[in-house]
Amino acid sequence: MKAFLLAVGLGLYPTLTVGLNYAMRLTACIPSAVPVPPFVTAPIPVGCEIVDCCPGCPGPGPIEWRIRLDTKVATRAELRFEGLSKAQLGKLKISGAAKRDGDRILLRSGNARVGGIPHGAGRPVAVGMLQPVAGDQATRRLPRLLRDAPDLTDRILVDQFMGPFLVNTFSWTWVPRPCIEPPRKPPTPAEDKLMVDGVAAGDEVSVMLYSRTSAGCKDGTSSAADTTFSTTGEKWLGNRLSAGSCRSEVGVFSKKHAMKWEPLAWTDLPGDTRTIKLDPLINAALNIWVATDADREVAEEHAQKAQDLFLANRVGVRLDWKVEKLPNANAVQIVNSAVGADLFSDCLDLATIRNAVPSIYVANTLNVYYVNKTWTGRNCAIKIVPTSCITSPSAPHFVAADANITFIGTTANPTTLAHELGHAYGLRPATCSGHTNGVAGFSSDNIMWPTNSSSTIPRTTLSLGQVFRMNTHGDGWGGTMLIRNNIPARVPQPCFPHLSGPACPQLKVPWPLP
Amino acid sequence: MAIALTVRQAALLVALAVAVPTALTQQSGKPSIEQTEQATRALATWLESDDFDPDHLALVTKHGEVVVPSLIAALERGPSPAKRELVRRSLDADYEALTRRVRSRTEYVQHYMANFEALHRIRAAQALSSIGGPAARNALEIYAAKAERDDLRSALRLALERIK
Numbered sequence: 001m002k003a004f005l006l007a008v009g010l011g012l013y014p015t016l017t018v019g020l021n022y023a024m025r026l027t028a029c030i031p032s033a034v035p036v037p038p039f040v041t042a043p044i045p046v047g048c049e050i051v052d053c054c055p056g057c058p059g060p061g062p063i064e065w066r067i068r069l070d071t072k073v074a075t076r077a078e079l080r081f082e083g084l085s086k087a088q089l090g091k092l093k094i095s096g097a098a099k100r101d102g103d104r105i106l107l108r109s110g111n112a113r114v115g116g117i118p119h120g121a122g123r124p125v126a127v128g129m130l131q132p133v134a135g136d137q138a139t140r141r142l143p144r145l146l147r148d149a150p151d152l153t154d155r156i157l158v159d160q161f162m163g164p165f166l167v168n169t170f171s172w173t174w175v176p177r178p179c180i181e182p183p184r185k186p187p188t189p190a191e192d193k194l195m196v197d198g199v200a201a202g203d204e205v206s207v208m209l210y211s212r213t214s215a216g217c218k219d220g221t222s223s224a225a226d227t228t229f230s231t232t233g234e235k236w237l238g239n240r241l242s243a244g245s246c247r248s249e250v251g252v253f254s255k256k257h258a259m260k261w262e263p264l265a266w267t268d269l270p271g272d273t274r275t276i277k278l279d280p281l282i283n284a285a286l287n288i289w290v291a292t293d294a295d296r297e298v299a300e301e302h303a304q305k306a307q308d309l310f311l312a313n314r315v316g317v318r319l320d321w322k323v324e325k326l327p328n329a330n331a332v333q334i335v336n337s338a339v340g341a342d343l344f345s346d347c348l349d350l351a352t353i354r355n356a357v358p359s360i361y362v363a364n365t366l367n368v369y370y371v372n373k374t375w376t377g378r379n380c381a382i383k384i385v386p387t388s389c390i391t392s393p394s395a396p397h398f399v400a401a402d403a404n405i406t407f408i409g410t411t412a413n414p415t416t417l418a419h420e421l422g423h424a425y426g427l428r429p430a431t432c433s434g435h436t437n438g439v440a441g442f443s444s445d446n447i448m449w450p451t452n453s454s455s456t457i458p459r460t461t462l463s464l465g466q467v468f469r470m471n472t473h474g475d476g477w478g479g480t481m482l483i484r485n486n487i488p489a490r491v492p493q494p495c496f497p498h499l500s501g502p503a504c505p506q507l508k509v510p511w512p513l514p
Numbered sequence: 515m516a517i518a519l520t521v522r523q524a525a526l527l528v529a530l531a532v533a534v535p536t537a538l539t540q541q542s543g544k545p546s547i548e549q550t551e552q553a554t555r556a557l558a559t560w561l562e563s564d565d566f567d568p569d570h571l572a573l574v575t576k577h578g579e580v581v582v583p584s585l586i587a588a589l590e591r592g593p594s595p596a597k598r599e600l601v602r603r604s605l606d607a608d609y610e611a612l613t614r615r616v617r618s619r620t621e622y623v624q625h626y627m628a629n630f631e632a633l634h635r636i637r638a639a640q641a642l643s644s645i646g647g648p649a650a651r652n653a654l655e656i657y658a659a660k661a662e663r664d665d666l667r668s669a670l671r672l673a674l675e676r677i678k
Contacts, residue, residue: 043603047596050561052587054554055580056545125599166551168596297616298625304614342672343566343640374636374665376564387568410665411633413564413626414608435565450565458608 060120075135083126190271198278217246259316302417347380379423426473426480433497441508588638646678
């Protein structure tokens with residue numbers, strides 16, 4: 001039976017750049033289209049996004065949900081409300097493509113309304129638990145559906161209204177895609193082959209392969225499907241040709257090894273075998289300096305989280321962190337004076353940190369300082385944060401400061417450190433898609449998403465395009481600190497986040513799914 | 515340094531100045547449903563932003579007095595109950611995913627929930643400071659006197675120093 005990959009997404013409202021964002025994304029690969037595994041239940045709190053609901057909104061009053069199921073596979077959904085009494089459930093006004101069934105509401109494709117949901121000050125928050133369900137017939141038809149419509153996408157939208165005013169939204173998106181084919185027998189006639197040496201049994205790695213083929217150059221300008229794949233160690237490739245004027249190189253990304261990036265030459269004849277030998281994870285020293293014991297605890301938590309996220313996203317780095325208390329009040333004063341307190345959080349005086357005695361800075365390592373400033377975090381690659389996209393230093397404001405210095409403020413969230421280290425590792429400037437809000441192909445689960453990070457779902461993802469840059473990027477602000485600190489022999493390559501080309505994959509290039 | 519701040523503050527002022535006509539027309543009457551939705555989306559984005567983005571602030575301040583009551587409500591009451599519930603669930607899931615725990619679940623959730631609420635109020639204060647006016651100043655003064663966190667108090671002081 002043909003295998004299918006199901007990318008399951010609880011996605012963004014279409015106008016996501018500026019809006020009422022509630023986003024989740026899950027991906028899964030299943031070996032078969034039948035049965036589709038159960039969808040994750042989505043909790044949707046009843047009520048407004050902002051505390052007074054909207055400028056000009058009437059006072060407390062009932063909420064109406066307007067639900068649209070635009071689906072071909074998840075043709076039904078069940079909705080249960082936690083926190084509503086039986087009497088309150090009985091009074092809900094249900095219309096359109098929905099019907100009451102005991103204590104739940106059954107939704108089908110089309111538009112439905114659920115009105116009269118109690119809402120107001122002093123009430124506990126009711127939560128609607130939305131459970132999409134795949135129809136049996138639709139599941140059986142999934143292979144044909146995908147063949148006929150490869151961009152098949154199911155969507156469920158829940159808009160919450162108070163009277164005529166939209167006060168909150170939720171969107172669920174489900175994107176099924178065919179799985180990669182399982183390894184096949186040696187082809188006849190012979191094909192070129194890529195071997196990846198070091199992949200543990202049961203493990204897989206992600207590969208980005210640029211080369212010349214009979215169809216032309218396959219590189220950063222090609223589709224991700226043409227240049228990326230997952231493998232357990234052996235991949236048949238058809239016939240790859242000598243480079244000619246094309247880029248011919250390979251990048252291998254693993255959860256258990258360093259990212260490998262090297263040129264790869266092929267002959268024009270089929271039957272070439274090329275072997276990539278993976279290296280161990282890079283141990284990247286991370287020196288964290290705190291003023292209080294409470295900060296020490298938080299810093300440990302942040303570092304662990306950053307490490308987990310970097311490993312899970314195949315950055316190829318194991319953070320080797322050490323949390324130390326700043327030695328005295330003067331050192332605390334120095335680090336707090338080094339960065340601005342206002343909206344802009346400028347990196348004002350890093351030299352004093354670097355030259356402090358006793359030492360509170362370790363050269364060629366990541367240094368993080370927990371400071372008493374009312375923001376989340378700031379990496380100091382650029383002295384002053386540019387407010388528009390620039391790709392080279394410019395005096396006097398946008399000069400290189402020190403990307404190995406990061407500050408964490410008092411309102412940090414669990415993934416602030418991971419986010420700032422993303423900037424240290426070359427994802428910059430923020431205005432050049434170093435931040436991914438508004439960038440096509442990204443949602444708020446991305447580690448470099450700057451808003452909503454703690455309010456919807458934890459930031460957990462980096463794309464292949466981002467991790468490639470974290471391992472390779474060069475710029476006038478020092479490039480990725482991974483090269484400077486840990487792999488100085490690697491020649492950096494400028495690949496700004498907002499730019500792509502033959503040498504640079506698009507930032508949004510996703511991980512090929514296993 | 516002073517020049518840098520001046521340049522950027524000037525850029526911000528230009529963005530805000532462009533927005534003034536919209537705000538003035540809205541002051542003359544009740545905003546339309548469409549304007550209300552735009553303002554609500556802008557408020558939600560700004561109040562929940564981790565990083566300072568002048569464009570996001572300008573999208574709020576262009577609505578002028580129309581959004582001041584909402585910003586005052588956000589300053590005084592913090593995030594909405596629905597948002598708090600979502601954040602609590604998100605943090606709970608986040609704690610569940612930790613591979614090493616140095617604090618209890620309750621401590622973890624409370625710590626980050628408090629940070630989220632503080633940042634929400636700081637963003638409200640910053641927007642009120644940019645819009646200015648007696649109502650905004652009054653709200654900032656009242657809340658500055660009763661804010662419990664040091665960082666929140668200092669952000670409010672800064673907002674009051676810079677209020678238009």
